[in-house]
Amino acid sequence: MKRRGFLWGGAACLALPPHLALGQGQDPERSLIETARKAATRPYRPDRTPLSAPFDGASYDSYRGIRTRPGLSGDLALGPEFRADMLPQGWLFREPVTIDLPGHDTRFSPSLYDFDNRYFGADAAGQDAGSMGFSGLRLRHRLNAPDTWDDVLVLQGASYFRALAKDTVYGLSARALSLGTGGPTPEEFPRFTRIVVFGTQDGLRFGCLVDSPRASAALIATLHPGPRTVLDCALHLFPRVPLEDVGIAPLTSMFQHNDIGPARIDDFRPAVHDSDVLVVDNGAGERLWRPLANPANVQMSAFADRGPRGFGLVQTPTDFARFRDQEGAYHRRPSAWVAPKGDWGAGAVMLLEIPTENEFADNIVAFWRPRDRLEPGAHRFDYRLDVTAPGPDPLPPRPEPFWPARSASGVEPNTGNARLFVIDFHTSGPLPDMIGADLDIGASQGTVSGQALYPLEARPGTWRASFLFTPKAGQEVAELRLRLRGQDGTPLAPVWLHRWTRTAQGGV
Numbered sequence: 001m002k003r004r005g006f007l008w009g010g011a012a013c014l015a016l017p018p019h020l021a022l023g024q025g026q027d028p029e030r031s032l033i034e035t036a037r038k039a040a041t042r043p044y045r046p047d048r049t050p051l052s053a054p055f056d057g058a059s060y061d062s063y064r065g066i067r068t069r070p071g072l073s074g075d076l077a078l079g080p081e082f083r084a085d086m087l088p089q090g091w092l093f094r095e096p097v098t099i100d101l102p103g104h105d106t107r108f109s110p111s112l113y114d115f116d117n118r119y120f121g122a123d124a125a126g127q128d129a130g131s132m133g134f135s136g137l138r139l140r141h142r143l144n145a146p147d148t149w150d151d152v153l154v155l156q157g158a159s160y161f162r163a164l165a166k167d168t169v170y171g172l173s174a175r176a177l178s179l180g181t182g183g184p185t186p187e188e189f190p191r192f193t194r195i196v197v198f199g200t201q202d203g204l205r206f207g208c209l210v211d212s213p214r215a216s217a218a219l220i221a222t223l224h225p226g227p228r229t230v231l232d233c234a235l236h237l238f239p240r241v242p243l244e245d246v247g248i249a250p251l252t253s254m255f256q257h258n259d260i261g262p263a264r265i266d267d268f269r270p271a272v273h274d275s276d277v278l279v280v281d282n283g284a285g286e287r288l289w290r291p292l293a294n295p296a297n298v299q300m301s302a303f304a305d306r307g308p309r310g311f312g313l314v315q316t317p318t319d320f321a322r323f324r325d326q327e328g329a330y331h332r333r334p335s336a337w338v339a340p341k342g343d344w345g346a347g348a349v350m351l352l353e354i355p356t357e358n359e360f361a362d363n364i365v366a367f368w369r370p371r372d373r374l375e376p377g378a379h380r381f382d383y384r385l386d387v388t389a390p391g392p393d394p395l396p397p398r399p400e401p402f403w404p405a406r407s408a409s410g411v412e413p414n415t416g417n418a419r420l421f422v423i424d425f426h427t428s429g430p431l432p433d434m435i436g437a438d439l440d441i442g443a444s445q446g447t448v449s450g451q452a453l454y455p456l457e458a459r460p461g462t463w464r465a466s467f468l469f470t471p472k473a474g475q476e477v478a479e480l481r482l483r484l485r486g487q488d489g490t491p492l493a494p495v496w497l498h499r500w501t502r503t504a505q506g507g508v
Helices: 028-039 060-064
Strands: 066-068 076-078 082-088 098-100 113-115 134-141 150-156 160-163 173-175 191-199 204-212 215-224 229-239 246-253 255-257 277-281 287-291 299-306 310-314 335-341 346-353 364-370 379-388 403-411 419-426 438-443 447-455 462-470 477-485 495-501
Touching: 028 191, 028 204, 028 215, 028 229, 060 066, 066 082, 098 134, 134 191, 150 229, 229 246, 246 310, 246 335, 246 379, 277 346, 287 299, 287 403, 299 495, 310 364, 403 495, 419 477, 419 495, 438 447, 438 462, 462 477
Parallel strands: 098 191, 287 495
Antiparallel strands: 066 113, 076 082, 082 134, 134 150, 150 160, 160 173, 173 246, 191 204, 204 215, 215 229, 229 379, 246 364, 277 287, 277 310, 299 346, 310 335, 335 379, 346 364, 403 419, 419 462, 438 477, 447 462, 477 495
């Protein structure tokens, strides 16, 4: 089974340490926020509660053999539109999370679960689990059929959460908060310590308490499932120390290979990825289109901005033939789009790309980083997170008629010292006037030559742009930028960006 190819089974409740206890008799949302605020005034206290048998020795396979019991830990009704499964600790999920569900007893016990006898003894459900609790929460909704409760959101592992839109399968993840992502020191992973469901009127509203050595936070969100699953989010962030490396609204995904190259993956599938492009709608009114890469070395890119309109990791192909993987179903992996509410000020959309030889680990992270460091105190970031079907159509509409449907590259065959880039721009609407259309291509270093623009007769509505890039001797990196414009200078497509780096063998 592939990475993230299953969803976890589910569990119950743990009392918070006294310094994180929620206020009694208060509005539950305000209480959760105040708990996060107070936590930031005290030193971080990690929970080191050990796992008890039978959960302590769970492996990948045996963890899957711990299954929720309907009415006890699973299939718990949350109003007429939602069901919940409480997920157990074990395997990778070793830190406890308190869960509060309206109308349900969420005290933890192994008796809330069924245990596969291939991995566990007959007494597994009757053992004393000590101070253990849950590891997360899975929410279900009649997403795809009126008689089936499908997964729609799972919150589990650090501060990760994954949502589904109609007719999609699990792919990329979101996170409540990231700290130190892509920095010179090991990344800090804030984690959920409590998940509270407040109610289900006008969507399911919930809150997550988040804690970490350098900050605490409360994420308050309302879930609206559907063809486009929407989470309206408010992050209340309380740094313990000044933060210069914070990540707001992080998205995490996987990119192994496609046509962008240079290819080093020996695989029967022409492409393997959960997302293939970072899209940014910046405050200047441009749409930036940055195909993802699997580089030879870790690389971080920053797209400086003020007042961003949105950014997202997008899965553009929707055809099975693009991946040829029935089990992975990459053509059904969702896209995610972050739309800030209010003015987020100056900062940058950051993109981290980590080399990978396989599809079993997420190697792509995108997030917003404020320009100015966040001092101890209260900070709030509101945004809408849309989880959508793959393809370009769910993106916010733009005036440009074309979008970069395919980006590819390969070594120039005659000399071998240049790289040929090909970008196919497609429109499903009326073709614009292409008389006098122009390519504006630039490179931060090296030489661009041989540029061409022409229609593809076999692909109606598609025009191909191509060019050669020749690096200088000893050059290791170049930022490429391409604009497709009409005769009057009007943009006809998003601004296409690419970071060229040498292959692991030193070639172009």
